[in-house]
Amino acid sequence: MSATIFEKGTAGRSGRYLPPNDCPVEDLGIAAPRRGEVGLPRIGEQDLIRHYIELAGKNYHIDKGMYPLGSCTMKYNPVINEELARLPGFAGLHPAQDEADVQGALELMHRLERDLCEITGMSAFSLQPVAGAHGELTGMMIARDYLRRRGGTRTTVLVPDSAHGTNPASVAICGFTPRTIPSNELGLIDPDALAAACGDDTAVLMLTLPNTLGLFERDIARIVEIVHEAGGLVYMDGANMNALLGIVRPGAIGIDIMHVNLHKTFSTPHGGGGPGSGPVGVAAHLAGLLPVPRVVETGGRYSLSEDLPETIGRVHSWYGNFNVLVKAYAYIRTLGGRGLREVAENAIINANYLMALVGERYEIAYPGPCMHEFVASGKGLKKYGVRTTDVAKRLLDYGLHAPTVYFPLIVEEALMIEPVETEKKETLDHFAEALASIAREAEEDPDLLHRAPITTPVRRLDEATAARDPQLCWRGECVEP
């Protein structure tokens, strides 16, 4: 059992980290002061480090093994990029410093924006959104303000049923109404059904490319045309951009707005849930609506400009997750144009190879070449009383991480698998063997799967009780139990 940090200290054990105060501590004159203690731990440094290293040991992470989470693009995070982002010349910058003191930072941002424009074919980028969903929200604000400025009252955003949950949620915050459009039997948007759904009320089609089934929308050119003819905009969720690097430039095929996830495609770490970065790119006619400030270059000098009359305003206190931008920029420089194309090619080869292997024991939801990910189904194991969640939990016993499960919602007992380009063939073989072995176990000893995992720091957790009566804080005292 892991006690909390609050249970591990005792009075007087805290270290003294600050030098003595060299200014007088007179009465601070605070009219309504805090009475009593906050309730923070009192723990010595050695035990504090032991505590967090103990917790570290209970985490699965990329440096430990493969992370085949569909649509999450858990690729290797180059360690050099961590080192570079920590340079005092980056990490020590205050965002309100004089522009003359931050020329290197502004230049890096300007160069990264230009790189993202070249990679995606979009006309301009803002680096301000700090997550994929934040990028979606920013993109929807841009679409909304653009359509309003043109005098329309379009309020419907079409979202395929295979979309990430963030898509309809981002749409709703912006005051739009999401309308689900069903995928056809191939797992794709049906152009005729789309044409029928489009009308005077259509503001935006929000699609993911490749979609969350790992499929490229073959009719993308027609799809874009239909939406544009109806007077709407096309938003592309770039969560799956890893498959398209150097292969498809969304701006060149008529996408109006998109975001990319630097923490997916461009190798920056996920940090156990963040920080991420979700820059938004737009076509030329929307560039004036991007968030401010913009990084502007004039004769080799960089500055931050608020002068953008049609801007949607700000979506973050400052300029986005700068530290993440540094890592993504370093990654792009290291790989270059050729390296990025190799990323996409190898991601696609790895996914198709793994799909062939997994397909031996599991049904593949949509057979045929996939892009960077594919969706298998665990429904064939239901006859043994085994569900996909059991397969996922058993994978943990094999020392592997589970794929994304039960998503996309349109595939029964879904296992959404994205191997990424940095994993080598033997690792994929090993993962496929584990899945095959689990399928055999399901047949022979289903209970083994129901009990799984058994080798992990804890076993299946009682989520129902937690949801009924959430215990969100440690209520005890800060002393040893």
Added chain:
Amino acid sequence: MSYIQNTDADRLEMLARIGAASFEDLLEPVPPGVRAGAPLEIGDPMSESETAAHLRALADRNDPAGETVSFLGGGIYDRFMPATVRYVLSRSEFYTSYTPYQAEVSQGTLQAIYEYQTMIARLTAMDAANASMYDGATALAEAMLMACQIKRTPRIVVPAALSPRVRAVLRSYAVGKGIAIDEIPWGAGGTIDPGALAAALKEKAAAVVLAQPNFFGMIEDARAVSESAHAAGALLVVLADPVSLALLEPPGEYEADIVVGEGQSLGLPQSFGGPLLGFMATRTEHIRKCPGRLISATVDLDGKRGYTMTLQTREQHIRREKATSNICTNEGLMALAATVWLATLGEEGFREVAVQSASKARTLYRMLAGEGSVTLPFGKGFFQEFVMSVPDPAEFVSRARRRGVLPGIPIGADFPALGEGAMLVAVTEKRTRADLELLRDIAAGKGGGR
């Protein structure tokens, strides 16, 4: 340099297994007309040392506040960062892990967030805190959406003495739901004018926002604002500086309904303003309306204590357009940093950070009070930051910079009522008496260049 491990031989073998003659076969679903016509023009690959040299050269073109005598604040502060924080953050068990969806192999992240939630709840004296938001500004924007949803009223009241950037973020988030944001001017003391607040509350509002301390650094009469808000049927949303909570009455004790804030001050690098850490705490009755992830303690099948994400039916991956927020990726690693920072300093160390900041800020205030052309429009009722006015901020900043001092943020353009000369000066525990004297001398026009 490439991070791909498969060899040409591997690829041939894999393509054969797939049943494809070449990689081009796999691109069959991508119509030729849609494919990029030419290779990407972003330069050739670089070796690790070339990339490093290029990035170091860019870093060298910056003059970081972290390595000078900085009085810059405005939401981002130059604080002491113990090595423990850097060390834990550099552990790849934390930074290369994903969102803890598979709880059994994510107990490290989950427990750390649970400890973070506990610390935020204790700092704010609220019932519960979530697992983090993007930054203080978006946390306040989400609190606005949450309050308007709870009260089913599309209007909030905010102080005019609010960060202009926070105000801008609120505005862009408010449009979609048609929320009106009305500002209450500050009075002579640089704090909310009670009469103006009362007037603003004659019209129905979902919430009153209290910035504590406000953007000018001034400590508000929180109880009075809370009473006015609640008397008018509005919620009290507090935007709190977390370090100030070592000294100030915590919002839960004056009946705040939602407390948010910028957590950069809790041991995060300044990092040119990102990543930051938005925190949010609330009362039990509102927890199901709260955005973002929540971690709960529970037990496993063997009855062993463990942690899991909970109340996920509020979240976008389950509830889609009916979710309380669209947030997915948050600032988890930054929440870990804050947790380690607070645990390292401990009860006494945390208080000492706040006491040193406040007492040094008061010492500087007294030093500047006597200096020629400097004026101090408001009184001493601040936490660690105050407004001063100088005749020519640009000249003052430039003169100070020549002596290795970043004297403050000019705010006259954002707050014309303060006059063109207004600057915001922040003092943290890292400043020494010698630093304060240096700024005083610069203000007095004494001393030469450095």
